[in-house]
Amino acid sequence: MTQLTSQLAAFAAGPVTTTASARLVTSLSALDWFAVGQAGQDEPVSKIVRDMVFVEQGAGQAHLFGGGAAPGRSAALANGTISHALDYDDTHFAHIGHPSVAVFPAVLAMAEMRDLPLVEVLEAALVGMEVSIRVGLWLGRGHYQTGFHQTATAGAFGAAVAVGRLVGFQADGMGQVLGLVATRAAGLKAQFGTMGKPYNAGLAASAGVEVVQLVQRGFQANADALEGSFGFGATHHGEGNLEEALDGLGNEWLFEAVSHKFHACCHGLHAALEAARTLDIAEPEIAEITVRTHPRWMSVCNQPTPTTGLGAKFSYRTVLAMHALGHDTARLDSYSDAVCADPRLIALRGRINVEADESLTETQAHLSILRRDGSRSEATHDLQAPLPLATREERVRTKAAKLIGGALTDEVWSLLRTGGRAADLAERLA
Amino acid sequence: MTQLTSQLAAFAAGPVTTTASARLVTSLSALDWFAVGQAGQDEPVSKIVRDMVFVEQGAGQAHLFGGGAAPGRSAALANGTISHALDYDDTHFAHIGHPSVAVFPAVLAMAEMRDLPLVEVLEAALVGMEVSIRVGLWLGRGHYQTGFHQTATAGAFGAAVAVGRLVGFQADGMGQVLGLVATRAAGLKAQFGTMGKPYNAGLAASAGVEVVQLVQRGFQANADALEGSFGFGATHHGEGNLEEALDGLGNEWLFEAVSHKFHACCHGLHAALEAARTLDIAEPEIAEITVRTHPRWMSVCNQPTPTTGLGAKFSYRTVLAMHALGHDTARLDSYSDAVCADPRLIALRGRINVEADESLTETQAHLSILRRDGSRSEATHDLQAPLPLATREERVRTKAAKLIGGALTDEVWSLLRTGGRAADLAERLA
Numbered sequence: 001m002t003q004l005t006s007q008l009a010a011f012a013a014g015p016v017t018t019t020a021s022a023r024l025v026t027s028l029s030a031l032d033w034f035a036v037g038q039a040g041q042d043e044p045v046s047k048i049v050r051d052m053v054f055v056e057q058g059a060g061q062a063h064l065f066g067g068g069a070a071p072g073r074s075a076a077l078a079n080g081t082i083s084h085a086l087d088y089d090d091t092h093f094a095h096i097g098h099p100s101v102a103v104f105p106a107v108l109a110m111a112e113m114r115d116l117p118l119v120e121v122l123e124a125a126l127v128g129m130e131v132s133i134r135v136g137l138w139l140g141r142g143h144y145q146t147g148f149h150q151t152a153t154a155g156a157f158g159a160a161v162a163v164g165r166l167v168g169f170q171a172d173g174m175g176q177v178l179g180l181v182a183t184r185a186a187g188l189k190a191q192f193g194t195m196g197k198p199y200n201a202g203l204a205a206s207a208g209v210e211v212v213q214l215v216q217r218g219f220q221a222n223a224d225a226l227e228g229s230f231g232f233g234a235t236h237h238g239e240g241n242l243e244e245a246l247d248g249l250g251n252e253w254l255f256e257a258v259s260h261k262f263h264a265c266c267h268g269l270h271a272a273l274e275a276a277r278t279l280d281i282a283e284p285e286i287a288e289i290t291v292r293t294h295p296r297w298m299s300v301c302n303q304p305t306p307t308t309g310l311g312a313k314f315s316y317r318t319v320l321a322m323h324a325l326g327h328d329t330a331r332l333d334s335y336s337d338a339v340c341a342d343p344r345l346i347a348l349r350g351r352i353n354v355e356a357d358e359s360l361t362e363t364q365a366h367l368s369i370l371r372r373d374g375s376r377s378e379a380t381h382d383l384q385a386p387l388p389l390a391t392r393e394e395r396v397r398t399k400a401a402k403l404i405g406g407a408l409t410d411e412v413w414s415l416l417r418t419g420g421r422a423a424d425l426a427e428r429l430a
Numbered sequence: 431m432t433q434l435t436s437q438l439a440a441f442a443a444g445p446v447t448t449t450a451s452a453r454l455v456t457s458l459s460a461l462d463w464f465a466v467g468q469a470g471q472d473e474p475v476s477k478i479v480r481d482m483v484f485v486e487q488g489a490g491q492a493h494l495f496g497g498g499a500a501p502g503r504s505a506a507l508a509n510g511t512i513s514h515a516l517d518y519d520d521t522h523f524a525h526i527g528h529p530s531v532a533v534f535p536a537v538l539a540m541a542e543m544r545d546l547p548l549v550e551v552l553e554a555a556l557v558g559m560e561v562s563i564r565v566g567l568w569l570g571r572g573h574y575q576t577g578f579h580q581t582a583t584a585g586a587f588g589a590a591v592a593v594g595r596l597v598g599f600q601a602d603g604m605g606q607v608l609g610l611v612a613t614r615a616a617g618l619k620a621q622f623g624t625m626g627k628p629y630n631a632g633l634a635a636s637a638g639v640e641v642v643q644l645v646q647r648g649f650q651a652n653a654d655a656l657e658g659s660f661g662f663g664a665t666h667h668g669e670g671n672l673e674e675a676l677d678g679l680g681n682e683w684l685f686e687a688v689s690h691k692f693h694a695c696c697h698g699l700h701a702a703l704e705a706a707r708t709l710d711i712a713e714p715e716i717a718e719i720t721v722r723t724h725p726r727w728m729s730v731c732n733q734p735t736p737t738t739g740l741g742a743k744f745s746y747r748t749v750l751a752m753h754a755l756g757h758d759t760a761r762l763d764s765y766s767d768a769v770c771a772d773p774r775l776i777a778l779r780g781r782i783n784v785e786a787d788e789s790l791t792e793t794q795a796h797l798s799i800l801r802r803d804g805s806r807s808e809a810t811h812d813l814q815a816p817l818p819l820a821t822r823e824e825r826v827r828t829k830a831a832k833l834i835g836g837a838l839t840d841e842v843w844s845l846l847r848t849g850g851r852a853a854d855l856a857e858r859l860a
Contacts, residue, residue, distance in 0.1 A: 048647040052640075056501035058488035071486035147660030149613075183579075183626050184633055186616040188665060190655035196613050199644075199651075203614055210482075214629075217478040221629075225620035230577030235618060237665070 001175045002227045004138055007246055009174035012127055012161035021389055022253040026126040027416040028396045029090050030425075032260050033100040034412055035400035037083035038429065039332060041066035045195040046082040049202065053078050062109035067430035072109040073209045076159075079105035079429070080205030084151070084198035086332065091267060092129075092258045093363060093384060095136040095154060096144045099129040099258060101201040102155025103162050106208035110163045111422035119419050120166065126255060128162025128208075133254045134246070135226075140239030144189075148236060152187025152200035157226070159208025164215070172223075173215055180211040180221035182232040259383050260396050263329040265313035267383075268297035271365035272316055275381035276323050283324040283348055285371045291316050292357035292366040302354050305346075309335040317352040320367075321345045331402050431605045432657045434568055437676055438561055439604035442591035446557060451819055452683040456556045457846040458826045459520050460855075462690050463530040464842055465830035467513035468859065469762060471496035475625040476512040479632065483508050492539035497860035502539040503639045506589075509535035509859070510635030514581070514628035516762065518833075521697060522559075522688045523793060523814060525566040525584060526574045529559040529688060531631040532585025533592050536638035540593045541852035549849050550596065556685060558592025558638075563684045564676070565656075570669030574619075578666060582617025582630035587656070589638025594645070603645055610641040610651035612662040689813055690826050693759040695743035697813075698727035701795035702746055705811035706753050713754040713778055715801045721746050722787035722796040732784050735776075739765040747782040750797075751775045761832050 001009060040046055050066055053074040060069030065082040069075065083089055084101040092099050103125050111121045136154035144150050160181040164174050184207050187200035215221075226232050233240055248254075263273050272291050293316070303315040312318040312335045319329055325345060327334045339345060360366065363383040370376050387395070400409040408428065415424050431439060470476055480496055483504040490499030495512040499505065513519055514531040522529050533555050541551045566584035574580050590611040594604050614637050617630035645651075656662050663670055678684075693703050702721050723746070733745040742748040742765045749759055755775060757764045769775060790796065793813040800806050817825070830839040838858065845854050 044648065048644055048649050051647055052643050056488040056491070056503070058486040058501065061486070071488065073486070147665040179620075180626060180629075183618045183621050183630055184614075184616045186614045188613045188655055188660060188662065190609075190652050190658055190660040190662075191613050194652050195649050196610060196651040196655070199610075199649075200613055213482045214478055217481055218474065219478050219625050219629075221626040222620050222624045225618055225626070228620055230618060230620040232618065232620075235577040235667070 001223045004227045004242060004245060005175055005178050005223060006171070007249060008131055008134060008161065009171045009178060011250055012131055012165055013169055013171045013174045016123065016127060016250070018123065018126060019253065022126060022256050023122065024389055024393065025256050025258060026122050028260065028392060029100050029258060030104060030122060030125065030416050031400050031409070031413055032090055032396050033083055033104045034425070035403040035409070036086055036088040037065045037079060039088070039403040040082050040085035043085040045198055046085050049078045049081045062112045063426040063429045065429045072113050073206050073213070075109040076105045076209045077202040077206035079108070081198045081202030084201040086264070087197070088261050088264055090258045090260050092133055092255070094254060094257065095133040095150060096141065097132070097136060097151035097155060098201065099132050099155065099158065099255065102132065102151060102159045102204035102208070103128040105205040106159040107162045107166060108422060108426055109209055110166045110212070112426045114166060116166060116422050117419060118415060118422055118425060121422050122416065124162045124165040126253070127165055128158040129255045130253060131161050132158025134249060138238065138241050138245035139233060139236070140241050142239045143237050146237040147189045149187035149189050149191070149197070149200045152204040153185045153236065155201065156181050156185035156204040156207045159205050160211050163208045163212040167212055167216060169215070175223035176215045176219070176221055177211050179223040179225040180215060180219065181207055182225035183221070185232060257384070257386065260392065260399070262395055262399055263319070264332050264335060265319055265329065266301040268293070268301040269316055269319050271363060271381045271383050272367060273319060273323060273329055274383070275365055275367040275379040276320055278379045278381070279367065279369055279377050281324055281369055283344065286324060286348065286351065286369060287372045288370040289320055289352045290355060290368045291320065291352070292355045292360060294360045294362045294364065295356035295358060296362055298356050305349070307340050308337050309340070312340055316354045317349045318345070320352055321348040324348060328402070330399050431653045434657045434672060434675060435605055435608050435653060436601070437679060438564060438591065439601045439608060441680055442557055442561055442595055443599055443601045443604045446553065446680070448553065448556060449683065452556060452686050453552065454819055454823065455686050455688060456552050458690065458822060459530050459688060460534060460552060460555065460846050461830050461839070461843055462520055462826050463513055463534045464855070465833040465839070466516055466518040467495045467509060469518070469833040470512050470515035473512070473515040475628055476515050479508045479511045492542045493856040493859045495859045502543050503636050503643070505539045506535045506639045507632040507636035509539070511628045511632030514631040516694070517627070518691050518694055520688045520690050522563055522685070524684060524687065525563040525580060526571065527562070527566060527581035527585060528631065529562050529585065529588065529685065532562060532581060532589045532634035532638070533558040535635040536589040537592045537596060538852060538856055539639055540596045540642070542856045544596060546596060546852050547849060548846060548852055548855060551852050552846070554592045554595040556683070557595055558588040559685045560683060561591050562588025564679060568668065568671050568675035569663060569666070570671050572669045573667050576667040577619045579617035579619050579621070579627070579630045582634040583615045583666065585631065586611050586615035586634040586637045589635050590641050593638045593642040597642055597646060599645070605653035606645045606649070606651055607641050609653040609655040610645060610649065611637055612655035613651070615662060687814070687816065690822065690829070692825055692829055693749070694762050694765060695749055695759065696731040698723070698731040699746055699749050701793060701811045701813050702797060703749060703753060703759055704813070705795055705797040705809040706750055708809045708811070709797065709799055709807050711754055711799055713774065716754060716778065716781065716799060717802045718800040719750055719782045720785060720798045721750065721782070722785045722790060724790045724792045724794065725786035725788060726792055728786050735779070737770050738767050739770070742770055746784045747779045748775070750782055751778040754778060758832070760829050
């Protein structure tokens, strides 16, 4: 095994020291994943994948969002797809991707098959997501810019070792798992904006389950296929940032920096909405708002006058006007054609300007509000600035409650924090 | 849809004019695929994949090599893997890959699910394999040299449209299928020499079935994800040989140039063995043999003194000595540890020289035999030189009979040529 693979394999197979904060953030991501998955279970892509799987009538090894159960590989495919359908799940900027949707569906399926306690699910998921992030760092921005969807590519490696941990693989087995999944880790950014994007996440989760099930049975692969010559990195425009990828491995949990989405719209709009939250503004006072944002977002989410709920999710002017008018940008049903047609919103939107600013990073936004009384307030927000843990917990739980109701949120949170079994969580996916 | 995709989609969805020779060669590849698959059903990788699939207890939609049935996606995964396990299936040098093992498992699974006649299976397979070859040409040698296993990458596109044809997709649906499979077509050459190589073929076949089942249900993908910006070609070191890929599409069947393996050893040895066949030599006469071959093969299949049956499959000197001693190089059981230890073979092997020759292509070999009486015979063979159709038929049927017996060979050949149903063939996979 070459260096990255051997280090990741040893890390994934060995004992780990988790901190209270890493455990809390993992539980928050699990709750967040559960909530966005359940909220997305009736999306068209969710129904399509579920239907394909159910027609196969396999053993009910693992539960699916939306109800029913299927073999582990299929459950992981469906749940990975479904939980990314709304694009409302967590993001890790170093990964570059969404760690939860590739890893949780895979570990939960295998844990349910083996009737494991949730504490093992959470530890395996944390280890797996840490590996996704480390592989993502190793592949680097070049891999992403070339066109690979890191959620799925780097994510497949994390999913595979997370599942491998649940079945007790030692470093050798983990090396096999990393080598084998290298031959099928895939996913193109060309699918962004289509059902192919969430499907990519499902593919990664399912690949994680499948390669472990093969290696369990004695499958022999090339353990150097991640980083060897002709390996995944070499063939997929990886940058090979070895030092960065291994820095602090085992001592530091990069996963803790994961960012949860608190608005049900394009991530490019979140920093501006968070800045607005700090200014405590209401529509009647506003004379004018100016948003400054990284130039990259101008072509992504700066629709000036959308007329549909979907369009609103990609419009600085619309979401800021919604916020000022008291609409809850965390709720899925706030983004509607009706809100886009509201004369008050249209009037306010006309007083909002969006400007590109090279001096800002992609996770920053600056807001300047001029009030009718001539006073001006300004705020800058950076999504990468860590939230206090108590605030994160409060906000993730509040978001979940808006998506799946307060009672189920409390129930799931209690399971995650006090240690139920995998099946207890899985049976609640419906 | 961009140009390659739109042309391939129209071709795959439309009426095609098949020639008698294209139909015959397709039937020969079907028989060859059937025989090598059945002969490989007890290989370790075959047992592993079959076991994983059967544990899932899904609906018996399609039969597997080795017996039993499973959902279509799983049957394609298993049969693709099993039929490539021996690496004894057909090769297309322009593709660069093995067309049958990605496409036949996929079409047969879907055809059995829909109870279609074999004539439709064969036409869809021909169309699919032609698309694999055209995509392979478009990706070019650069894609292969970078480290991609074209059997699996280009093969997934062929498998997908072949299955799409069986369900009656028009050009739009075919575009969706090509675009969706682009996000999961994968397979690394880093797996060569491991179980990962046949698994790659299974992945391609299974992907073909899965994407069609999704598009049938209304899945929306980016139809330009094969060749658009950030598409499969752009991200996977494709050369983009558009003219070459589309030249003669619909009028000319590049598939007809497929090459069947008539020796159960590394393809690099076949030209030399074919040259030896023309010289009618027997061991007692031989003073010395000199083989000249393309330099590339010197590091692939020039083991000087192997001691195992597996090693013999990668040794010019051993297979030529086996041939001269009357061992049948088409039979799997000819390659044994015992034959490597035979003093007569060891003595003859010592009189065989292997030389690299830059002037030969990779498919050519030159043989020079010096007899004890001082006479010398020479022969050159090129695997790309077309065999007369009658010879091809005779040799493929003879090979099949050696692998699965004459009675079953005749039965399958009769089904393929006189038009049974898909289920008739599928039920004989066991």
